[in-house]
Amino acid sequence: MSTLKITKKHHRHLNNPFPSTPTSLPFIQGNLFINSQTLPPNQNSPLGKDFQLLWSTQNGGYLSISHLSHPSKSLWSTIPGQAFISAAMAETEVEESRGSFAIKDRDVHLVCDHQSIENIILINQFDDFQLDYLDLDHLKTNSKFADSPVLIITGHIFSKRTKKWLQSSSIYRSASARYWVLFDQKENNQIGFKVKIGQPKFQLHHHPKASPSTSLGRYRRLRRKLRRQRKWKLGWCWFLTRTKGLSINSSSEEELGESNVVETALEFNRVCLTYASERNERFFGFGEQFSHMDFKGKRVPIFVQEQGIGRGDQPITFAANLVSYRAGGDWSTTYAPSPFYMTSKMRSLYLEEYNYSVFDLTQHDRVQLQIHGNGMQGRILHGNSPLEIIEHFTEAIGRPPELPEWVISGAVVGMQGGTETVRRVWDKLRTYKVPISAFWLQDWVGQRETFIGSQLWWNWEVDVTRYPGWQQLVKDLSKHYIKVMTYCNPCLALMDEKPNKRRNLFEEAKELDILVKDDHGEPYMVPNTAFDVGMLDLTHPLTANWFKQILQEMVDDGVRGWMADFGEGLPVDAVLYSGEDPIAAHNRYPELWAQINREFVEEWKSHCTGKEREDPQEDLVFFMRAGFRDSPKWGMLFWEGDQMVLSN
Known part of the structure; x- marks a missing residue:
């Protein structure tokens, strides 16, 4: 079962x-x-x-x-x-x-x-x-209320009430x-x-009309079913983990026939x-x-x-x-x-x-x-x-930090198209004297054509074919106090067909063994629209520093913000380095993703010198899509998700 x-x-x-x-x-x-x-x-x-x-x-x-x-x-x-x-x-x-x-x-x-x-x-x-008897050590460590x-x-x-356990009228529970x-x-x-x-204790009742061999056979089938129940981890009461397997203690006959108490190693779920x-x-x-x-x-x-x-x-x-x-x-x-x-x-x-x-x-x-x-x-x-x-x-x-002034001083222009398209739109906006905080360029990694249209290459480095002169574009915008924001997520696509890649992040992560695995121990290829992706195992101790290096290269080019997308798609049958239940880990995953990004922001600031350290206009900002209870502690901004917008 x-x-x-x-x-x-x-x-x-x-x-x-x-x-x-x-x-x-x-x-x-x-x-x-x-x-x-x-x-x-x-x-x-x-x-x-x-x-x-x-x-x-x-x-x-x-x-x-x-x-x-x-x-x-x-x-x-x-x-x-x-x-x-x-x-x-x-x-x-x-x-x-x-x-x-x-x-x-x-x-x-x-x-x-x-x-x-x-x-x-x-x-x-x-x-x-x-x-x-009870694990109360966590109460002792709370010094503020340790004597309360x-x-x-x-x-x-x-x-x-007794109910039927098996598809039979002879065994009840x-x-x-x-x-x-x-x-x-x-x-x-x-x-x-x-x-x-x-752990549950079962009271089994056997009708007198049922033969002992029939009842025993049904009980054995019951025991096999119980043993196949999924085991959930315990740790609060010491004796809950003590019993292994099943044991039967006989009791006196009742009006309904023989009655047995079954102590099991099962838990309620x-x-x-x-x-x-x-x-x-x-x-x-x-x-x-x-x-x-x-x-x-x-x-x-x-x-x-x-x-x-x-x-x-x-x-x-x-x-x-x-x-x-x-x-x-x-x-x-x-x-x-x-x-x-x-x-x-x-x-x-x-x-x-x-x-x-x-x-x-x-x-x-x-x-x-x-x-x-x-x-x-x-x-x-x-x-x-x-x-x-x-x-x-x-x-x-936890609470999010105060945002730097630059991100709320004008419009954040989200667009795609490449270097020349950005410069053309910038010129037009200047004509109308539109205050601009940043250009958010989601397609900085390049695009490919799939059966559903143009989609990003999920390999987090600049595509110099789509954005030639990338560093100069960032510098030119910075001179006018306009930041450049980009895009990333914790998934990596296969790069075999991309012609101008400098790094293959999927293969790097696979070599480091930091991708979420399937039940065969292979990288779990998660379906996403028109292509499959590998997903970073955020519980692996090597993952955070590896991805922070990717963010560092992005910031070294002058980028001052990005969208840290996704986080909601961890498969519920994934195998994680931590060994934790993937259904519970699914809700924790977006918090871990936000934590990596936030830690990088804080570490980058602490290592800055000169103008970058003193000028709040140089502070980094990232925004999330997915989250859970503790996300405000790690996230800085939240995106409301895909919206349907009608325009004439």
Whole structure:
């Protein structure tokens, strides 16, 4: 039973122009059960130095977090009597086509939708707590709040009703797993939360009518299926990784027949966190979005990909989908999503990891976060206004730098055509006294003809045939305080057919072994419009310095800005140097790409001398297309993506 199926749609010439919405887990709801032997009826516990958590058994039990400056205002709360932690085991299907992705939940094999709370533990001194039970070392390193109380909630999630496991009436299952929820203060206005789910334990019930040999054979088939489940990495609770394989412990016969407990080395690959919302609460954020401001009532997927051509507007979306699978996109597709929101009630939350996630806001009284993984980590923010919340958010993730004056002092003229075309347009603009900041020359690398038209040579060096006298052109523009901006991306095309190349960057990267690989260990050739490209493995330790040298050669010619394009197309079955899960790495990739470019900008400035160091008019600028949560820390500017522009 494979948990991941990938379908490639790159080379289909005719496609369904009305693709269906990807299927996903339904909204999971269950009951909350309280252990009255171990839990007090009401408890108000400090969270760090600035927050508190209220536990109450009223109406079935609920939790509420507030800031001490506004103790009556709930920043996050669960729904009385309702489970707030749930998990599932499901299969994933990803349909992929040239940077467009559709992620689907296929067969759901197990859902634990009910929850018990058995302990609420307040930890004040780590030395008095068993650190081999939970990995709390990261709390000790946070010196600002190292002596602040940390709260841990433990219990079980379980499937209350037995369900068929196999296509047979003789074997049924129920399941349970232990969970841990940790809350700790990160900043003065931020509470961190972490959810971890243990391995499931199955209760198998055999009907008396089934023969022992039949039941044993079915169990063995079940065990083989379970063993083929994809293994997700653990590391939060020490004993979660201890069990290997399967073991069966016999129990007494019940009315339904023989019952066995099966302990497995499986993990859940869907984790849900459910909490309260208000009917009139409006939700804003989620990164770069184009179709909506308020997302209440919608399911918002968080996955970097092409934004789409048309995004539902007809007939352009129909045409785009027809010739390239899902190329039209929809309201949710975006180059730069972010797992962050704030609401009209001044509540805010964001996720810290990179797994595929869905924010389900379809219910009027609750929110459900669905994560593809076996855990969840994020932060809850406090702020009294949208500005305060954004300030607190960017304090944690980082902020872009102040831009140099030159990039906003006039028009950035984006054009193509070669040296003489640029000079001719420049002369015409001077006639009309148009203030110009820069010429952005995307085709500085040269162009080739393909079956869809003229396209760039993805080999990041100047094409002296298209731009003869390149350095003189840059100098002439610089004398009039006009910068030259260029273009690059983390992909490299085959250069066998280019006649005037000085370097073959694809072959250089292949020789250095810094290209993303396929499952055969060969460079992964990623389809892109009319040609395939190799993609830089940004997790490889040699990649960053190698590409920075390419940027250095570009800047040495006088270039002062560029577009750092792409970053959204890492295949979800790629093999990376880091060995990390490529679906999570897919969302991290544009951040790594921005980081390389930003580091080069800072390093170049630190090594400058004389006028280049002192004059802010010489500062470098780059802009991105793709991004994720932490991209503001590394990016300087963001491009809004391909737009449809009508002109007469």
